[in-house]
Amino acid sequence: MxxxxxxxxxxxxxxxxxxxxxxxxxxxxxxxxxxxxRPMVEALKVHFWGTxxxxxxxxxxxxxxxxxxxxxxxxxRTEFYAAVNDLLRGLEFTILAVVILKEDHLLQYGSQAxxxxxxxxxxxxxxxxxxxxxxxxxxxxxxxxxxxxxxxEDSRLKAEYQQLVRQGPPDQDLRSITGLWMEKKxxxxxxxxxADLVAYPIAAKVLRPDAEQRAFDVLYEKIDAAPLHKGGxxxxxxxxxxxxxxxxxxxxxxxxxxxxx
Numbered sequence: 092m093x094x095x096x097x098x099x100x101x102x103x104x105x106x107x108x109x110x111x112x113x114x115x116x117x118x119x120x121x122x123x124x125x126x127x128x129r130p131m132v133e134a135l136k137v138h139f140w141g142t143x144x145x146x147x148x149x150x151x152x153x154x155x156x157x158x159x160x161x162x163x164x165x166x167x168r169t170e171f172y173a174a175v176n177d178l179l180r181g182l183e184f185t186i187l188a189v190v191i192l193k194e195d196h197l198l199q200y201g202s203q204a205x206x207x208x209x210x211x212x213x214x215x216x217x218x219x220x221x222x223x224x225x226x227x228x229x230x231x232x233x234x235x236x237x238x239x240x241x242x243x244e245d246s247r248l249k250a251e252y253q254q255l256v257r258q259g260p261p262d263q264d265l266r267s268i269t270g271l272w273m274e275k276k277x278x279x280x281x282x283x284x285x286a287d288l289v290a291y292p293i294a295a296k297v298l299r300p301d302a303e304q305r306a307f308d309v310l311y312e313k314i315d316a317a318p319l320h321k322g323g324x325x326x327x328x329x330x331x332x333x334x335x336x337x338x339x340x341x342x343x344x345x346x347x348x349x350x351x352x
Contacts, residue, residue: 092116092187092219093282094237097149097290100207102197110194113294114211116187117286118222118233123183124282132281135178139171146276147175147284149291175288176309185222186289186314189214189331190297199334209251214331216255216265222315223267232267238283239273248273297332 097113099106119128133143145158155162162168189211197204223231235252239245252271274280292306293314315329326332 092118092215092233092235093280093286094212094215094235095283095286095290096208096211096238097294102193102204102207105193105197109294109298110192111294111298112191112193112207112211113290113297114189114191114208114215115286115290115293116215116219116235117282117289118185118187118219119282120183128182128184128285129281131178131182132284135174138174139167144279146279147288148276149287152288153291176306179285179288179313180309182285184285184313185329186293186310187215187218187222187329188290188293188314189333190294191333192335195334206247206251208248210333212248212251213255214333216252216268218315218329218331220265220267232269234269235271236280236282237271237273238287239275245273293330297330 094114094116096115098109098111100112132147136143136145136147139145139161140158148157148159151157152159152162155168162171191207191211193207196207196210219233219235223233237248240248249271256265256268274283276283289310292304292310295302296304296307311325314325316323316325317328
């Protein structure tokens with residue numbers, strides 16, 4: 092599972108224009124990742140830049156910065172977005188996303204409010220273990236690769252991860268998760284770049300649920316969902332919004348976007 096985020100974890104100075112934190116995990120089967128995902132990501136880069144050394148970065152893409160200045164050309168921009176959508180649509184992976192509503196989290200829990208990244212990670216780990224159990228049974232194992240965010244933050248995250256695995260929820264066995272590693276963006280890891288591309292559209296959809304989000308529509312079928320006999324909703328399964336008790340419009344939106352049989 093490759094992990095990346097959208098938004099920051101700051102609870103002291105919350106950006107009113109983006110008051111959420113979204114953590115996304117993209118789960119791949121190892122063989123598919125090695126034999127299909129990495130070659131396809133590299134092929135997309137070679138097509139547009141003639142090299143696989145470019146690093147796909149959602150923020151630079153949206154702002155047409157750096158290597159993505161070519162997206163200032165509407166024709167190239169349309170071509171590139173279509174290619175990225177085709178890439179994501181064609182790859183086989185499962186999305187697990189957690190969105191922390193920071194203002195409501197702080198209002199509800201006050202001084203006891205948990206670090207948004209660490210809280211989101213706990214929810215993602217639970218879901219990751221369940222996905223592995225469902226897909227591969229008790230013998231299935233997996234590891235996590237997250238983007239490095241600096242020595243101090245990485246150390247705190249590793250400590251939080253180790254505590255979660257050691258003292259995880261009583262009804263959830265996290266021993267199928269074998270480790271957590273961090274790599275810098277410059278390492279050019281395809282899975283981390285896909286997680287980066289996935290995180291912002293999901294965050295934007297939660298922030299503005301009634302707005303059209305074409306990128307989210309591409310990703311929707313890959314978000315883990317309840318079984319069809321339980322309604323097929325992604326909410327509470329592949330997409331957890333926390334806290335959500337007072338956010339009925341998210342529940343309504345989730346009901347409106349159930350999967351078709």
